[in-house]
Amino acid sequence: MDAEDAPTSTPNLSDSAPRSARLPDSVRALVAPRTERDRERRRILALCAPFLVLAAVAGIYPLAEMARISVSEARFVSTGFSVDAYVDLATNQYLRRAAWNTLWFGLATTAVSLLAATATAHALQKYTLPAEDLLVTLLSFPVSLPGIVAAFMIIVLLGNTGLLTNAVAWFAGESAIDLAVATGVAGLFIAYCYSMIPRALLLLRGSYAEVNERAEEAARSLGASPARTFYHVTLPQIKPGLIGAFILTFRTALAIFGTVLVLQAMRVWTYEIDYVLSNGFQIQLAAAMAVVWFVFVLAFTVLGLKYTSAEVGL
């Protein structure tokens, strides 16, 4: 046997195999997909990758850091472990009042917003309205307005020199200053609804578009008035949309800040977070408040979705 023909070493299969063969099956299926299902998984991963990166960098990391700060012993460095901020949260009567204000005001404005949005969605879907496209544009416009601008608009309308205030004062023969409600609870209520109704409307219009109008007509022909038709036939069909709108709108109410900052009619959670940061940089307390806010909203959304068939993102 020639030296050239003699085997120099035993062939190593793993060396000659493609590198991807060394990867775990699940990863290999993504790197070198062989089936259509594998290719589909790879497409899903590619489509979701930007969001996953964003969620990790701008969501999960800051949240974890915020939770860490809330139990830090030091203010400027996350060190040690202390639940003082949470004890402060539980015992501070001003913060308890802010929590209560946030909840009742959020629920009340959500209820009113849902009522107004349901009525509007009903009108938009059931009837041919003049200048409907313009109307829809105007109704959806506040979604893109910052809370501060919404508050400013309320002042322009309902403040001491507001258009509506002065018109009512002129008709009633009273002082505009006495009638102005912009910086009171009523003004804040209207400003909240102004921001929340379009959000509820977006979801409810989608639900209304899927309502079986023939079933509504059947109910009318069977003797149900329009109100009873709505209650027995329409409402069950839009229920998932209503619950979704409730979750979305209530979360919006809990998160409103700019409007409260300008109108200053009531101290709510977001305002208090800003306050504790602006006054003495109580960052552990602010972080604890943010953690409580996040956990509450997450639990509320998860429970809301668990017990309903509503389809709304977390």
Next chain:
Amino acid sequence: MSRITIDDVTKRFGDTTAVDGVSLDIDDGEILGVVGPSGCGKTTTLRTLAGFETPTSGRVLFDGDDVTHRPPETRNVGLVFQSYALFENMTVRQNVEFGPKMQGVSGDERRERATDLLSMLGIPELADRDPATLSGGQRQRVGLARALAIEPHILLLDEPMTGLDAKLKTRLREEVGDLLSELDVTALYVTHDQVEAMEMCDSIAVMNDGQVEQVGTPREVYESPASSFVSEFVSLDVPDFAFVDGAP
């Protein structure tokens, strides 16, 4: 049941005339079939009878009583749709009891009516089922029971067999025809299927372009068409069929 009169009814939607001077009489217990091509105005005529469209001109009378401007819920009209339009949030029994409930009928009587109707339609075992789990034929029977439960002045059927398979359609056609005759129901049966109308109806109105071209018994319409349109429409692919009077 009642005698129904549509008196010179015209319905316009903007510049479009959907129904143009239509006059029809439906005798007590009669089944009138309204046939014609798509867009001829037959469904608008039905909706005008039900109260969902108010005529631009003309009148609708139930037993001589002018109901032209009455809302649908006060007309006591039973509606059966092609798309069934069952209340998916209710059981079959609740669907059937819905009309009587809206009319203030007592609970016991409602239950009795629903049980009787479901038995009559051969589906008593479906009473507690969710409508979503039923087949097309079963759903259409429930729709019919629901419409009949209010003991309507008139039963309006809007293409109720469209979408069903041919075999089921033939069977349902016979069953529903027998049932309506047995109950002596006054009915308006809208369909684009001339064979269906000829087999099930006592008389037929052929509509074209918003107008009634001819009204007569199926035999009259088939054997003596009043216009070339009627002749063409009823003679299209008509296989062997039995007229409602049973004569060959």
